[in-house]
Amino acid sequence: MKQVLSVSTGFFHPPFAARRIVDRVLTAVARIQLSHARSLNSIGGLDMSRFAALVLYYHRDHLALDALEAFERFVQNGGGVLAIHSATASFKGQTRYFDILGGEFAGHGPVEPFTIEPALADDPLFGGIGAFSVTDELYIHDLRPDMTVHFTATYAGEPQPIVWTRTVGRGRVCYVVPGHRTATMRQPQMQEILRRGVKWIIGD
Incomplete structure (x- = not known):
């Protein structure tokens, strides 16, 4: 059993009901035990070696x-990160944080x-998940290099990364743009992306 720490808070952004859906989806993944924290600042005082991954929503x-230094150590030493929606719009100006996630919210x-x-x-991670539509916020990012883009959406005539993965040190990072609305997280394709994403970051 691998321990995963979900760091999640918010009533409207992200919606409380959407966060509950994410918890349900991830709890159902085999060989994962989900714990919860309300703030990433709490990891500065935790023994992070207990955890295989963090979920940030x-x-x-x-x-x-x-907490930033603990986050960096965790990922560099092999910890996984599944970041959702406004995780990249948090902690403005914290360049080292965005260097791990792979992108910083730009609008x-x-x-x-x-x-x-x-x-x-031919996507070895998300293959078989076809095109689907959501009604949500389409984030634009200032991107870091060295990522694999798995899904895109078009904004102002240009393709924008919607789901990407990357490695940082020995750790694996997966980021998913949608998550502003609860209805988005109810969609089976989104839930399958979350399931496969968390399994990838823990090395399953």
Whole structure:
């Protein structure tokens, strides 16, 4: 059994009901035991060697230095990260945090329908999940290099990464853009992306 720490908070952004759905989806994944924390700042005082991965689903302003350093050590030493939606819009100015996630929020359009399309012809991680539509916020990011983009959506005529993975040190990171609306997280394709993403970051 692998221990996964879900760091998640919010009533409206992200929605409480959406966070509950994510918890249910991940709890049902075999060989995972999910624990919970309300703030990433709490990991500065935890023994993070107990955990195989972190799930980040929040919109927060302040990240303490000891928590940032614990986060960096965790990933560099092989810990996994599944980050969802506004995790990349949190902790503005914390370059080291975004260097791990792979992108920093730069803006978004209105909440509107868009189509999410596979980016790879033969995707070993998300293969079989076809194109699907959501009504959500389509985030635009300032991106770091060295990532694999698995899904894209078009914004202002340009393809934007919607799901990406990357490695940092010995750790694995998966980021998923949608998550502004509860209805998005109810969609079976989104839930399958979360399931496969968390299994990949823990090495299953």
